[in-house]
Amino acid sequence: MKFQCACCDEIVEGIPTFAWDYPIHYLDVPEAERPERVFLTEDLCVIDDKWFFVRGCLEIPVIGHNDPFIWGVWVSLSEESFFEFQDLLEVKERSKFGPYFGWFSGSIDIYPETLNLKTKVHIRDDGIRPYIELEPTDHPLALEQQHGISIQRISEIYANRVHGQKIA
DSSP: OEEEOTTTOOEEESOOEEEOSSOGGGGGSOGGGHHHHEEEOSSEEEETTTEEEEEEEEEEOBTTOSSOEEEEEEEEEOHHHHHHHHHTTTOSSOTTSOOEEEEEOOOOTTSSOOTTOEEEEEOOSTTOOOEEEEOOSSOHHHHHHHHOBOHHHHHHHHHHHHHOOOOO
């Protein structure tokens, strides 16, 4: 699949993925205090031994294509769920566990506020990052996950993420 960027007319091959390296709450910790207060890996984050986060894939179906558009996002879990999740990281067949309730832990600025949307975290086998399912609501991001998006929408998202172009 390829599409034309809505901003610069570049032809882009494949479906892009956009992700964050940490949950938004990480930014609440002063930079000088992060080494003491934050545990952060590519897939896990713990702040002050009180707040627990996992990274996963919020997949949006692309109309007419097999591969989804993916937002790489963070979700907060309860302490109990987080430690169960962490214990399963090395388990090859782990999808029978969960799903876990979580809160969306980021703001995607092209949507109305996304922070604290309700989610389910579905563990997948073979080390694949978990699938993040938004609670079905009328929030535009939840609607896109339920109904899919067009190639034109991907073009607009790409222009926003890569070039900072506002989406109308």
